[in-house]
Amino acid sequence: MFPASTYVIRLAGDADEAALERLAQLDSAAPLEHPVLVGEIGGRVAAALDLDSGRMIADPFLRSAHLRAHLRVRARSFEAGVDTPGVADRIRAAMARNRVAYG
Secondary structure, three states: OOOHHHOEEEEOOHHHHHHHHHHHHHOOOOOOOOOEEEEEEOOEEEEEEEOOOOOEEEOOOOOOHHHHHHHHHHHHHHHHHHHOOOHHHHHHHHHHHOOOOOO
16 A cells, blocks of 8 residues: 555645646546545645546646555545534433433
């Protein structure tokens, strides 16, 4: 495998618009819509993944196959976090099931 610390992977912000436009032009693709996950190589945005559609763009002049794989794995972790109820919700549900009636 490849170490997780090899790349910087994060959610894109407003400051990344120019980098995403450049990346889309290099990849001859339409720009991505937010929310977007970006991956950096050497401090430069080298690949990006649209979290809603799953569409990816990448710099064709960089070796980014491993980075793209990391982006897909990280995107799946975002999906799992959305699908899994939070700790507070799980505790409330457990307490509601185990409530004892006093009378």
